[in-house]
Amino acid sequence: MILVALTGGIGSGKSTVSALLAARGAVIVDADGIVRELQQAGAPLLARLAERFGAGIIRSDGELDRPALAAIAFNDDAALEDLNGIVHPTVRAEIARRIDAEADTDRVVVMDTPLMTVDPGRPLAAVIVVDVPVEVAVERLVAFRGMSEDDARARIAKQDTREERLARADKVIDNSGDLAHLGSQVEDLWAWVLTLPSAPANP
Numbered sequence: 001m002i003l004v005a006l007t008g009g010i011g012s013g014k015s016t017v018s019a020l021l022a023a024r025g026a027v028i029v030d031a032d033g034i035v036r037e038l039q040q041a042g043a044p045l046l047a048r049l050a051e052r053f054g055a056g057i058i059r060s061d062g063e064l065d066r067p068a069l070a071a072i073a074f075n076d077d078a079a080l081e082d083l084n085g086i087v088h089p090t091v092r093a094e095i096a097r098r099i100d101a102e103a104d105t106d107r108v109v110v111m112d113t114p115l116m117t118v119d120p121g122r123p124l125a126a127v128i129v130v131d132v133p134v135e136v137a138v139e140r141l142v143a144f145r146g147m148s149e150d151d152a153r154a155r156i157a158k159q160d161t162r163e164e165r166l167a168r169a170d171k172v173i174d175n176s177g178d179l180a181h182l183g184s185q186v187e188d189l190w191a192w193v194l195t196l197p198s199a200p201a202n203p
């Protein structure tokens, strides 16, 4: 297994790159998708959240009431710390479990995550950053994802800065051009990734 991390700010094109890598055969471990799965109706994590934040964070259909939880957690530092303390270890463990499941294969595994702080439990061969100027990200989020400009800017402001991400990058994908330019960079990226050292197999 060759293990790499893929990150980028919202609107950078990270999901687009992830899909292009999947099309080439990469196994994608999608942190955001795992968070959503672990918070589905009936999941043990939901019960733990309700225990801490009250039954009001679960809707009548059993699904997480995200706005209700956000209203509690984002107005109270202690609550946010508790929320992260409940969610992060569970998500991290699931990410590690999915990576472990591929460790004895010869596949490329891409840990797709908006946060640079997720520890996959094994050494990463490289950190790949999808990069665009903030103005380009805002423009695309408004044009293609139906966000208001204020919402797009607020979400970007909550994430790591462009500079913080770039400081950690072993490889930068510049997505300020068109999709054809992105595609040709991903083609080069794939060839480069295949030259990287493998992660240790399972003991």
Ligand code: ADP
Pocket (backbone or CB within 6 Å): 008, 009, 010, 011, 012, 013, 014, 015, 016, 017, 140, 141, 144, 145, 175, 176, 177, 178, 179, 182
């Ligand atoms: P992220 O996962 O980083 O939030 P996405 O991959 O969803 O970003 O990209 C944001 C939006 O911009 C999507 O609608 C995507 O189709 C579009 N997009 C991505 N790259 C380009 C590009 N180079 N040119 C035009 N549109 C793009």
